[in-house]
Amino acid sequence: GAGVSQSPSNKVTEKGKDVELRCDPISGHTALYWYRQRLGQGLEFLIYFQGNSAPDKSGLPSDRFSAERTGESVSTLTIQRTQQEDSAVYLCASSSEAGRSNSPLHFGNGTRLTVT
């Protein structure tokens, strides 16, 4: 596709359930990032993929959060045993080359997760 695609756009889940969020980056982009934005807060970095490996998972808030990427393409962010504080907009971005200012991040529209 032309841009970064995320699904679902909205997800409401009950506390304690697991959720999976999907990201389809721009074709050919080797770098992929997950961020989240809680209400009234700035974007928080979660994890970065270069190809299929994740050199930096430092932003994942707990071991309930995990992510994988396959085929140097699609990525899935999984949150197990969701808690209300997990409610946020989860944003995925991709870039053609990590760490270069002439390779800007292209963001998807995000998945709005609400944990009830």
Next chain:
Amino acid sequence: GDSVTQMEGPVTLSEEAFLTINCTYTATGYPSLFWYVQYPGEGLQLLLKATKADDKGSNKGFEATYRKETTSFHLEKGSVQVSDSAVYFCALSDRGGSNYKLTFGKGTLLTVNP
């Protein structure tokens, strides 16, 4: 650690008014600086950037100058339009540290009325 502080909104202006959104930063290295914009219903997109001191980034009539002495990167536009209504995010990428990830401010909502 790295941080970005930007002007809290919301900001409401009339069309053709002058816009300034303040942004200051702290970084351990020598960062690149960015402004991203999120229009209603769309994903964040890069508006402009500057990679070294005294550089001026510009796009769509917006400008921001990298001021190392004041650690600032204020966004300005001389005459805003209704179509500029959006959320604006200041961000940095610290080349001395994790240069592949961005540190964002909280965002400033701008509403321009006709």
